[in-house]
Amino acid sequence: MERRHPEHYLDLLLGARAGRLTRRQVLTRGLRLGLSTPAILSLLAACGQQEEGGAAPAPTSAPAAGQTPAPGATATGERRLSDNRDFVVAFSGGVPDLDPQSAYDNQASALFLACYEMLIALKGESTFEYEPMLAREWSQNDDLTEFTFKLAPNAKFHDGTPCDAEAVKASFVRFRRMERGPYNVISRFVDNPEEQIEVVDATTLVFKMTKPEPLFLAAMASEYGPLVVSPAAMEQHKTADDPYAHEWFAQNIVGTGPYKAVEILPQERFVFERFADYHSEPPFFDRIIARVVVEDATRRQLMESGEVHGCAYINPEDLLVMRDNPALQVVEYDTTEVDWIRMNYAKLNAKARQGFAYAWPYQEVIEQVLRGYGKPINGPIADTVIGYDPSIPTYTTDLEKAKQLLTEAGIREGDTFTYMFATGDATDSAMAQLFQANLAQIGITLELQQVDRAALLELAYGDSPPEERPHFMSAGWWPDYNDSWNQMYPNFHSDSVGSKGSNAMFYQNAEFDRLMDQLQVAESEEEIRELTGQIVKILTWDDPAAIFYAQIKKATVLQADIRGFTPNGIYINSFPFWHMWREAT
Structure with missing residues (x-):
């Protein structure tokens, strides 16, 4: 059964014609679909796309006059298969x-x-x-x-x-x-x-x-x-x-x-x-x-040497060079992923979690670590997911406010907290160090713990009690399908703790659960939006579950x-x- 569809080419044509896709994006996507470079250039010319800097990919055979080739086909209709x-x-x-x-x-x-x-x-x-x-x-x-x-x-x-x-x-x-x-x-x-x-x-x-x-x-x-x-x-x-x-x-x-x-x-x-x-x-x-391949640098080397043919785990710093x-092809795309730092609900009270949210280095992470592959977000819902509420305010770094709230929470200068992340994750390591530096400015010690990724997953999705877990753990999530309930339920509902979901820090809020149960059976978009807004406000401001810092743009690198x-x-x-x-x- 052939699974390539002509509507993909129509989408490419319409995207180029409407100006939603740059010349580079049209070239990259056209090659992924198997179009020859002359065919793509003809499409660009027909849509009035202007020349950009950078050389075009090496051409393949052009289609015969009046013919549309199959994906990756030569003028004779045969694919040039490796x-x-x-x-x-x-x-x-x-x-x-x-x-x-x-x-x-x-x-x-x-x-x-x-x-x-x-x-x-x-x-x-x-x-x-x-x-x-x-x-x-x-x-x-x-x-x-x-x-x-x-x-x-x-x-x-x-x-x-x-x-x-x-x-x-x-x-x-x-x-x-x-x-x-x-x-x-x-x-x-x-x-x-x-x-x-x-x-x-x-x-x-x-x-x-x-x-x-x-x-x-x-x-x-x-x-x-x-x-x-x-x-x-x-x-x-x-x-x-x-x-x-x-x-x-x-x-x-x-x-x-x-x-x-x-x-x-x-x-x-x-x-x-x-x-x-x-x-x-x-x-x-x-x-x-x-x-x-655990190390970021090694994954990049293997892609550049041609020993690996595809990788979706390249840090932003390397992507800019690649x-x-x-x-190589660097295929960039918008996602529904939101990244956050889980906060241990059993170890940190609400004021402490609010204080730590104010201590997070939001702008530095977006600019210095993600390097353009993320944008600020006001909670766990991406702006393209049904239920997103733009009226909810976004946190910014305020160390004075952070210190005030942490003091009110009973935290004293010199207290130590733990942040766990996977070995070899340069992005997470850089973010953790920025967070550590911010906390040091207000007298709080953050101990960074690097563990094997498999061990981290076993801890996050296992049934060990929250007392045996760190204070902070990095996370990223996107819905299994386009729906706000599906994004939040596995991560924050009290029924999703341990191996039953992804509520790795045992977040429990009765009002949140009640509203989520209503959201689960909502039958109109208006009802979904109203309930989602109330729920996100609880998760971010009233009783914070995590530090929500970015909606993510992704890239996959291919030969x-x-x-x-x-x-x-x-x-x-x-x-x-x-x-x-x-x-x-």
Whole structure:
């Protein structure tokens, strides 16, 4: 099944014509879509785009007169495909949990897109349009209470067992009943999966809702949670103490995706090879190799040497230099990610958390650390997510106010607090040092603790009590789908503490929970906006949960010959492996 769509070219044309895309952006995106450079230059000329500084990428063959070539095709209609069929991607840390219905970690989800499948996926750069994945077709009734999915008739799991409608239902029952990590993605819509998911025949199943659910399809396209796992593997490896075989799935992979795991070393590398029985058109790459490269500098060196072909974890300082490297593509895009510093709710009272929020070096972080890849934000909701309220004020650094509030909170000069972040993360290290310097000016000591990324994730998403956690821990989050409730619930609701979500600092506020429960069932955009504004005010000012400091712009770096990559503001740091290919040079 071919998955490249002509509407992507229309989007490029309209973006160039409207002036929303610069010349550099049109060139970069056009090459990713496989257009030849002469074709892109013709498009720019037709849209009146002016020449910018910098050399254009090396041209490929131009299309014949009156013809539109296929992506990456020559004038004869044939693609110039490379013989190099390996794609090496660099991650910044290990992936300790490989269970896709438990892991709530971005690098895990990026890995899962090679080997697991959702029913549907977001299409291209869109956050509200979908394309087939495990389901070939889908539909809904008029009042959005029933959603029907038609599965690929020949789909198999990597263990050789059939992926039919009964298997998909069993997988979703596991997801809902296991109640780990991202289970809110399904529990919001399906409370009783045994009754609400109906198997019609071997390739058809229906999800039945108790009320209209306009966001259900968006949730099914999330890369967090609704990925289908093998029920046969679960049955084979479950135990009395682990009825869903989570411990086994945490270290093993059995999905339906285009690639099958052949080597799993969670702290070193993952190797995937093309799955011979994949139900759709086989992907271009024979192997996907994910290397764990902890140090920022090493990831950059590997990209520049060509040993690594793609990386979404490059710090802003290096990105500014890599933009000018003709051997690389730096694909920049806006996201729905908001970054914050978690504050330990059990160790810090409300005044202390307000005081520390005033001590954060907001402007320095935006200008000196993020280097233009972030902008100030007034809470956990990005300005493109439904519910964002621009009227809520934004914190700025005020050390005098910080000292006053910290004193009122009972904190004295010389007191020591802890800030934990992952080893090798230069961005987080730089921010922590700026925060440390600000606190030192008012007599507060901040102890910086660097730990292995896997250990940090195990602490954040585990069940150790808040007393065993640091005072501060870095975090970044974006919604699983375009919705403010989904952004806040896993991070701050009292039901999401420990392994049940991402409330790593055990934030608990009864009024927040009450309003969130109302937001969960809101049926109009007006109601969503009103409730979200009240909730964000609590999280930022009345009873701060975190220091919210930036809405993030991202960049993925690729070798110049990679085609078919399209970024998505919700599938952040991920790769559409099934679309991608390498052009012969």
